[in-house]
Amino acid sequence: MNAKEIKQYFPILDQKVNGHPLVYLDSAATSQKPIQVIEALNKYYREDNSNVHRGVHTLGNRATDAYEGARDKVRKFINAKAREEIVFTRGTTTSLNTIAQSYGRANVKEGDEIVITYMEHHSNIIPWQQLAKETGAVLKYLPLQDNGSVLLDDARELITEKTKIVSIMMVSNVLGTINPIKEITKIAHEKGAIMIVDGAQTAPHMKIDVQDLDCDFLAFSGHKMCGPTGIGVMYGKKDLLDNMEPVEFGGEMIDFVGLYESTWKELPWKFEGGTPIIAGAIGLGAAIDFLEEIGLDEIEQHEHRLADYAMEQLSTIEGMTIYGPLAGEKRAGLVTFNVGDVHPHDVATVLDAEGIAVRAGHHCTQPLMKWLECSATARASFYLYNTEEDVDRLVQGLVQTKEYFSDVF
Template sequence: MNLNEIKTYFPILTQSVNGHPLVYLDNAATSQKPKVVIDTLEAYYQTYNANPHRGVHTLGVKATDAYEAAREKVKTFINAKETAEIIFTRGTTSSLNLVAQSYVGQFLKEGDEILITQMEHHSNLIPWQQAAKKIGAILKYIPLSPNGTIDLDNVKESMTANTKFISITHVSNVLGTINPINEIVKLAHKQGAVVCVDAAQSVSHFKVDVQDLACDFLAFSGHKMMGPTGIGVLYGKKQILEHMPPIEYGGEMIDFVGLYDSTWKELPWKFEGGTPIVAGAIGLGTAIDFLEQIGLETIRLHEKKLANFALEQLSAIKGISIYGPKNPEQRGGVITFNIDNVHPHDLATFLDQEGIAIRAGHHCCQPLMKWLNVSATARASFYLYNTEEDIEFLINGIKKAKVYFEDAFAI
């Protein structure tokens, strides 16, 4: 599959916005969907819409087979050891909250330390914040280096004998920083701590192997990897998941129900109460097929090339501040920036009139905005269907915006 022609696989990318060809650069928020994923959802609802695991009729069996086949695809995609380690959730946020309530809330105690960073998305900050309050644990932050990376010496210094749990993003959705997860996991395990990885910004951009990372938990969302919204994954090591209690009760997660007590199904179903997210899971399976057809190495090389080109072009604009590491090897396809005297929301609104979609705001990272000493930033994020031409449109749009706002201030 030729990446130069890949936009043709995405119906939404063929449209015009405000009289201009759509240039979609908000992929860190959500990715667009190829027609094959859309067709998969349509086929499910039109031909075998049924509840998995509950009926012996033809439609129910077909839905069950497709749902569990999607779980197998996820297992292979992240190289989990067992299918039982793959739990379907509503998304990264739900996955992390499951860990916060079922693991941290049950197995950590007063005085234990939870370690995170200031670059975390709110979904990987608030669950630990609230769990710490509830059990009397101590929430601590690994200091960031000035360029928005993590120094392993700071990790070591932040850990103590009381450090029991670490949760960290694989790739920052603001800084683009790719964190050294392998090394952090090794340090944590020496200390006897469990590690959870927010992989929302990594699994669809380069190869993620959970056995190689050796992390204990890993969470990600389908909608950021060309799958449907409302579906996500929690990977957990089987020996840990087996001891964790479910946090939602009813429906398909039960084994036996009596009047005064009940027992639960085995993994992974004990964490999937109620009607499963059937269409979402099946659509995610198709998205994985699409990604693997292209190849994660191909996608990573493409995004590095785009990031390097964008960094060069943006850096040449007077009055621009770019956040995060400048080395493309240290970052994903996310570039966050500000233009002097132009509010990010104003810039995003101006660019939208040119058909260019970027993100503006705090990006669900208010503590990081405080660390950067800004209230908001603009963000361009790339994916496999973006091109250097898209970046040229962005650069020209920013230059137009600068002239427009400079003239406006001059009035």
């Protein structure tokens, strides 16, 4: 199935914006949803809407089966050993905060070290900043090379016996860098540290095998992988999750409640307090079915071809600055750039007038922007429904942008 055929499953893409056919190049922020996911949500609300795990009536049983069935799909999707290792959350941010607040507070003390990189999303920086402030731990940053990559030699030097946590994104949402997570995980484990992977930009685009990576935790979101907003996953090795305390308390996650003491349900439900994100999980399950039918390998190869084509075409525009891996180097399916001295918000506004949606700003990576020596960038991110024609429209739009702001060139 090619991208043009796949595009037919996404009704939102069949529209005009400002009089032009929509070209959606902001999937790294959130992907569009195929009709299969929309219909799965509609079916749940029209036919099966009920709370889960609590009743014995038919609707409750159907909702529970669909909710827990989605958990099984996620387990298989990332090749976790057990379904108990799959915890549903609101998204990557919630997953990372839960790990920091539960595992971090119990296992990190004064003088310990936490290692991250300059390229991290704010949601993989601030929880560790806060943990370091609370515990007296030291937050350390892996340096970046000129092309936005990290060196394993730097990881070996920075990760020491004092390191308790290493937390790194597998794919940069700005640079498109694909980090050597498996190798860094091995280095972390040799020093006695755990490895946490931010998979928000990975799960939608390429296969993840947590057993092969041997990571201790993985966080990702449904809305970036054709699923609904408000649903995400926290994967954790069972022995680690077993020894962690919940951070949210109430219904659903309890086993027994007394006047002064309470006990928790077994995994994974002890981390899913309150009415869970039932529709979101069902929608995520439908998204996984859709992605697997197309094939993650096919999606990854398609996006790499688009990124290479975009790099080639954008490089022909004089005054363009492109960030991240160089032409010919492997990168994820996005290109981040600036057009001369034109502010990225102005670039995005001109493109929007042509029906082209890109992202502009600091992309929740202000430390990385400082490292890049700019305040903001524009970003075009590709997904399974994008085509070379979309890239051509982007290039045409950027040429028009240069003409519009010719006085600054």
